[in-house]
Amino acid sequence: MRAEFQKPRGTQDILPPMSLKMEQMRRIALDCAQTFGYLPVETPVFEQTPVFLRVGESTDIVQHERYSFTDAGGVELTLRPEGTAAIARAYVENGMFNQPQPVRMCYYGPMFRRERPQALRYRQHTQFGAELYGSVYPEADAEVILLACAVVERAGLPDPMIRLNSIGCSECRPRYREALIRYYHEQRNHLCRDCQTRLNSNPLRLLDCKIDVAIREQAPDIEEFWCEDCATHYGKLTDLLSASGRQVRRDPFLVRGLDYYTRTVFEIGHPSMGSQAALFGGGRYDGLATTLDGPESTPAVGFGMGIERILSAVEQNLGIPSVTRIYVAHLPGFEGPSLLLAEQLRREGFAAESDLMGRSLKAQLRDAGRRSQIVVFVGGHEWEMDEVNVKSLQDGVQMTVKRDQLSDLLHQQFKINS
RNA sequence: GUGGAUGUAGCUCAGUUGGUUAGAGCACCAGGUUGUGGCCCUGGGGGUCGGGGGUUCAAGUCCCCUCAUUCACCCCA
Known part of the structure; x- marks a missing residue:
């Protein structure tokens, strides 16, 4: 430090x-x-x-x-x-x-x-x-x-x-103030140092003092004035x-x-x-x-x-509104497509992010575990067939969908509101 | 402005009567073979011990100053 x-x-x-x-x-x-x-x-x-x-x-x-x-x-x-x-x-x-x-x-x-x-x-x-x-x-x-x-x-x-x-x-108030000053003036020898100065500067604050509580009990009450x-x-x-x-x-x-x-x-x-x-x-x-x-x-x-x-x-x-976050993970070489898929999801209203640290897939999963609830995998043979795997990190359930059905799946299966 | 306490890795803390390269847990990073987390194992990065000065052969450990935090006043949110 x-x-x-x-x-x-x-x-x-x-x-x-x-x-x-x-x-x-x-x-x-x-x-x-x-x-x-x-x-x-x-x-x-x-x-x-x-x-x-x-x-x-x-x-x-x-x-x-x-x-x-x-x-x-x-x-x-x-x-x-x-x-x-x-x-x-x-x-x-x-x-x-x-x-x-x-x-x-x-x-x-x-x-x-x-x-x-x-x-x-x-x-x-x-x-x-x-x-x-x-x-x-x-x-x-x-x-x-x-x-x-x-x-x-x-x-x-x-x-x-x-x-x-x-x-x-x-x-x-001026009438009360006078009465208060008169009362405290009689007591002034018993007052704490702060109160002695308050007597001149701001008499009403005398009532606030935490030391001279006994004295204030007998003080005139403004209610009467x-x-x-x-x-x-x-x-x-x-x-x-x-x-x-x-x-x-x-x-x-x-x-x-x-x-x-x-x-x-x-x-x-x-x-x-x-x-x-x-x-x-x-x-x-x-x-x-x-x-x-x-x-x-x-x-x-x-x-x-x-x-x-x-x-x-x-x-x-105090509760803070929670959002379901989607982590777009990539297989080696698919950093770009992964970023772009995350961007597409965001445009559709989801909260999505992708890895920017060059992590291995395993490391991405670990990372996803602490910042997201859903992982979408980009790359591999699924990608060649226009498909992606979607996994819920809560229960580990995973399924494969066509890319153009991804957002429907996220909405319906995973109940994410975008 | 007044009085007291505290200050060691990102966080929570150990550091014996001053004595060699300052430790732990958590966190972080990388591995535990070929595309998947949370557990476990192994390894790693990270500290001029808040800063400055002094005493000493030698200071995280003693003294002074300073900065910051914290508690009680003052006052207030």
Whole structure:
């Protein structure tokens, strides 16, 4: 293992069969989204840096974890750390607020954050997400969350668990924030070092701390501070989700790391992963598009889901579509005809390949055994009579057919769908 | 950014108190006679022991640095 060139830290080469599972996961997510009417949108993998700065000044992922560079023209650019800001920018820039609302979109692609790598935490990771623009109603939140659950289920994790909270709106959150600061201020001598700084920088995150759990138990609950609209919104949302048969639980300590959220925040987890483990999450961000010079009121809800993470939870039971592969083996001197027969089969829609390594027939069979299910033999006296032998590697059954009946035989005898 | 662990063939790992040409299993390749796999047998290729420096007559084995991986924080997907 003396690779002179190695991949950048925190990145990964995704090889088969993992690459196939990734591909399958992508299909599941995108298909599922489309059944909900969420159509794929692709944005650049990099944006002008201010797009991200504007959206999350106090979040770590834009503060310390940016992959930024200045291009030859002096423009400040940043590799996207998440999808929501870019979609918001695209929504505004393309005047999508003039389309019939709501606008349902989804995205899938690589995201970049310069953090310390760890299992299931990479500097480049893949994220799938959905965004719903234009609706302020709790039904919108519900739809997005149901989509999130549907994707998880379709991927093979039954009964996802929804953890839900509302962090209020511009009217009620400041009041809560004050109360929270007041409470924690009294306790400040008992707080861990991180929490002492959080007290000033991002008080809501105090609730997230895993050390000072005892202190937060006594902390004021935002529920008591919700304004009427927020309370109604949250109430309707929980009712809808419960009525849909989903497992929902309020988590008063759930606040999420990005600071553009308003009202609804949620995380999807799974009972099998322990109560803490969240697979991914999302929420509502009614002010986001406006921040990027969008119209005054542009409500939005969405979620982002890390593909590598969800895949690790689902990998074993994720089936990948199987194809019956045909191996065209050749007798000595028939390499050419063998390649051409494979090509003919492919044109007829089969998955076929031939030997490119100059192997002996015996070696070809061995090779076929690990990559194919069917072998077609090219050469010998059969070939002179326009015939080929076809052998199933599963049961060893072999038969001879006229070449022009090969594809019929493959279809009928061997039940291969091309 | 902080703290801990690890790094020997493609993979999983052995390598005694530092001592001659660094091993195994799996995988890969070729044979076991003349046109057919999966088992078995035989043989083969493949490692500057992550990289660099140091100690020593001598280092895969000790020390330092570095890179990478991994775990726990931070944060998050």
